[in-house]
Amino acid sequence: MEIILRRNAANVCALINDAGFSGANDERRWFAICALVNNAGFDDNNGTSERRNDGEFDLSAKKRKGGGSAKIRVDFKRNRNDRTRVVDWTRRYNENRDAAETSGGDVDDDYNDSARFNGSANAVDDASSGERVVGKSEATRRRTVVGTFVGAENPSGEVGDFAVLPDVDLSVCRKGRVLRVHGLVSYVEDEEGRVYSCATRRILKTLSTNQRQVVVAGDRVYFRDAQLPDGRLEGVVERVEPRRGTLSRTSWKRKHVVVANVEQALIVTSAAEPRLKPNLIDRLLVTCERSGIKPVICINKIDLVDPASLQPLVGVYAKTGCKTVLFSAKTGFNLDRLRRLLVGKESVVVGQSGVGKSSALNAIDPSLNLRVGEVSRENHKGKHTTTTARLLKLSFGGYVVDTPGIRQFMLWDFDPDEVVGYYRDLRPYENLCKFPDCAHICEASCAVKDAVADGRLDARRYESYLALRSGEMEKMDKLE
Ligand SMILES: Nc1nc2c(ncn2[C@@H]2O[C@H](COP(=O)(O)OP(=O)(O)OP(=O)(O)O)[C@@H](O)[C@H]2O)c(=O)[nH]1
Ligand SMILES: [Mg+2]
């Protein structure tokens, strides 16, 4: 295999590509193969590795330098060809806001996403980076990037958000951590604790294949800094380091990375006002499981109900091996347990709007002083008080990301057959089914269905598994 690869990588890649790889998994395999081609010491000037299925990438390893660096040919995204001038900003803003309301997206992000789609943001970027990206001919729509092909994002095999890490000039670039992103500006903290407002280098947008936002809260980046004469700290994000522990969802058919580089997620929900949504918990659990983030289910507003009424639910999640903490940000009940969970760790709090994510963080660490909003009296829903994900330093050690409330949380890019692996309570039964490829839907002698029938497995969890598998979660959201 290696000899063939060395001899003519271009043909091998074309052959493999033509063999019918098309879906998300195939894409993953494809990345692995590309990595193999690169790692095989391929140094043939004529060799080309091309990912064709979405037309966005064309990676051609032209020359290998030391440290895995190579010249890589990259196609611009298709949407860059759209040069239509945007004139109806107000209508677009309103449309996006309405859509964001229904999708659970955060208004700022969706608005800016729309701006990016329509090319209006490009001018700002180009000005900041000095890189021209729009040309009339096909040739000018390609760029050679010097960098390292990285491919897979994390041990779970999720496809990387940036397949190529562009080389940066370490004599002028510094390391930083993204605290929050507001529109086109990322607030980056350097290692001395100074915060810079940064634009994003143009090429990163080209390299990020399918994301709604290129830079997200929690990202570790290399940035070029500048101090303006008036003392303001500004800069340009030059490179986003490979992410570990990302929470991602689907938004507008694109990948929305909510947060990057966290090790733990507090899935916050409320016992009442707003009503607890177990299906949302399930999806967040699956997302955590996929990206290797440790989940903890945190049920707030325990002062509004009899805690005993929550025992059945706690019992169901105990079977998944996930810890559940009942607490009240208002009365302070169990806050010390939450604090212990957060000390020294990098965590994210995630959940519906109005469940008390920001209230809980304020109660645990009053120095955070986060904005808190009332729950609507009419529909008992939150009012989306927190609008951007923010990385916050805890006074007692550790970091936490407070996030905007979500209404829907659709997983990004998953294979139905992998879902059962993420439902830990279903796993003990799946190997006992008669057919090894049993999907546990309507097959005969299915141990999972038997377990539901005799009450060993929670029927709602099983329904949630079926809905996620079949992609019908949105219907369930409406019923919930
Ligand atoms: N009764 C009761 N109310 C609470 C408790 N915790 C928070 N609240 C109230 O819940 C409401 C929403 O709190 P927030 O902290 O803004 O909720 P959030 O989850 O951050 O909401 P978003 O930022 O919109 O996502 C506020 O009116 C809080 O006072 C609690 O333990 N008990
Ligand atoms: Mg909040």
Ligand SMILES: [Zn+2]
């Ligand atoms: Zn089965």
